[in-house]
Amino acid sequence: MEQYHTLFQDWLGQLVERVVRLEQYLLEREASAPSRVKAGPNVVSDVLSCLDNLAQLLLDKATFFLTENEQSVADHRSQYYASALIATDQYRRLHAFAAYIPSPWPSPELDMFLRTVLPRRNLNAPGDNSGRMAWTILLSGEYNFSHILATPPNEFTEHHRLHNLLSVPAAEKDNPLMWPNLLHELAHVIGETEGIIAAAQATLPGIAETRQTERILALWTPEIVADLIAADYVGIAYFGAFVTFATYWVPCSLWEPTTSHPSPSNRVDYLYNHLKGRPASFDTALDTLLTPYHARQRLDTEDYKARNELFDTIRDPTSPDRPYPSNDELTRYVRLIVALSEYRNITPDAIDEATAAHIKGLATQVKEGQLISSRRTDPCSIPFESPEDVRKDFSAAKQKLKELPNEFRDILNAALIRTLHPHSIVVGKKTTAVSFYGRLLSEYCDQSGHTMRKRLLDLRRTVNNLDSVISKSMEAALVMTFYQQHK
Numbered sequence: 113m114e115q116y117h118t119l120f121q122d123w124l125g126q127l128v129e130r131v132v133r134l135e136q137y138l139l140e141r142e143a144s145a146p147s148r149v150k151a152g153p154n155v156v157s158d159v160l161s162c163l164d165n166l167a168q169l170l171l172d173k174a175t176f177f178l179t180e181n182e183q184s185v186a187d188h189r190s191q192y193y194a195s196a197l198i199a200t201d202q203y204r205r206l207h208a209f210a211a212y213i214p215s216p217w218p219s220p221e222l223d224m225f226l227r228t229v230l231p232r233r234n235l236n237a238p239g240d241n242s243g244r245m246a247w248t249i250l251l252s253g254e255y256n257f258s259h260i261l262a263t264p265p266n267e268f269t270e271h272h273r274l275h276n277l278l279s280v281p282a283a284e285k286d287n288p289l290m291w292p293n294l295l296h297e298l299a300h301v302i303g304e305t306e307g308i309i310a311a312a313q314a315t316l317p318g319i320a321e322t323r324q325t326e327r328i329l330a331l332w333t334p335e336i337v338a339d340l341i342a343a344d345y346v347g348i349a350y351f352g353a354f355v356t357f358a359t360y361w362v363p364c365s366l367w368e369p370t371t372s373h374p375s376p377s378n379r380v381d382y383l384y385n386h387l388k389g390r391p392a393s394f395d396t397a398l399d400t401l402l403t404p405y406h407a408r409q410r411l412d413t414e415d416y417k418a419r420n421e422l423f424d425t426i427r428d429p430t431s432p433d434r435p436y437p438s439n440d441e442l443t444r445y446v447r448l449i450v451a452l453s454e455y456r457n458i459t460p461d462a463i464d465e466a467t468a469a470h471i472k473g474l475a476t477q478v479k480e481g482q483l484i485s486s487r488r489t490d491p492c493s494i495p496f497e498s499p500e501d502v503r504k505d506f507s508a509a510k511q512k513l514k515e516l517p518n519e520f521r522d523i524l525n526a527a528l529i530r531t532l533h534p535h536s537i538v539v540g541k542k543t544t545a546v547s548f549y550g551r552l553l554s555e556y557c558d559q560s561g562h563t564m565r566k567r568l569l570d571l572r573r574t575v576n577n578l579d580s581v582i583s584k585s586m587e588a589a590l591v592m593t594f595y596q597q598h599k
């Protein structure tokens with residue numbers, strides 16, 4: 113019962129956080145627009161005022177909510193669920209307006225992330241023979257990650273699709289902890305071009321128990337492969353991004369599969385099993401990430417029961433509930449994909465204990481607001497003679513880094529590990545983790561004499577704080593890696 117309280121609190125926290133991110137993005141756009149654009153009424157100011165109202169509404173709800181006792185929350189959960197869903201929907205609609213605000217380029221850091229985190233697989237645009245990976249990255253108003261790969265233009269057939277266009281939800285461009293979801297989209301292309309999907313599908317007749325299972329597993333293969341590749345590239349950072357998305361942003365039941373996708377709950381299960389023990393010292397973090405997800409699952413169970421009570425009397429109790437593969441069959445299939453040589457050829461080794469220890473060390477640095485580069489203990493100095501020298505070497509370093517194995521994985525995981533340890537952060541520095549908005553809300557709501565506007569400003573400052581710390585850390589870590597390898 114008590115989990116409902118936490119879940120709703122966190123859910124409202126997630127919503128407030130995203131409203132703040134979207135607002136931040138829009139304010140940035142407004143500030144950088146030419147003065148003539150600012151003159152008349154425009155979509156930016158319209159959306160900003162709607163967001164202001166939504167944010168106040170959410171904070172009101174959160175304030176009320178936090179004063180309720182656990183039992184009352186449990187008794188009225190469907191009411192809270194419905195109002196949280198309405199607010200989510202309102203947010204999604206507002207977010208869609210961001211699509212009309214022109215902003216073709218993401219921040220260089222996100223661009224670097226996408227270009228660095230996967231080794232080149234010779235993924236070219238049709239007609240491009242330069243042998244380089246040519247991604248075009250666009251910011252979009254789309255929130256839902258399932259539409260991230262652009263729809264192919266009509267003149268391309270299914271076999272010649274333009275795969276190299278990635279669109280990134282604008283409001284998430286400064287949120288490194290959500291970036292790992294983009295790896296799933298990149299991994300779709302790798303799964304296809306490396307023949308992993310085809311190889312996995314070819315094994316199906318031997319393992320599927322029925323024709324129906326075989327057919328569905330074949331349709332789900334691209335998604336399973338993309339999930340596994342993303343998880344192997346960045347480890348629990350992908351699990352964290354996906355499980356957060358599933359817990360707070362999947363509007364339908366977590367048990368609802370489609371013909372193209374296994375259910376979110378299936379995906380969480382096989383990802384968890386895949387990452388469990390790799391390494392063992394991260395298992396606690398994996399389990400911590402599951403806590404709000406489990407509360408959401410219980411909520412879905414209640415919801416399912418309530419919806420079916422009416423129909424139970426007329427439903428044939430012997431008819432199978434769903435014609436989908438069982439979790440066991442799915443697990444067996446996932447293991448088989450991971451064992452395929454096509455798969456082993458492209459995925460990196462899992463994070464080992466030494467790297468895990470390194471990540472925990474980095475997390476401490478991030479937690480204290482330090483740049484990661486400052487943890488260098490060896491006396492190696494960088495021979496800069498002049499500002500031009502610095503600039504030249506820095507861009508050379510960045511260029512060169514595109515060829516090197518990434519360290520983003522470690523920084524992302526360090527940031528994630530940091531968010532999973534809120535207590536030490538609160539007693540530590542003021543740079544509080546974004547994912548602890550629920551906690552923040554309680555703190556803000558406890559303070560009397562603060563206006564809603566003031567609270568919102570505080571929240572915005574916190575978002576900026578965390579992002580700039582993580583962002584600077586990423587940049588610094590990349591440069592540091594370069595110099596350590598080339599000194």
Ligand SMILES: [Zn+2]
Pocket residue numbers: 296297300334335338
């Ligand atoms: Zn997908």
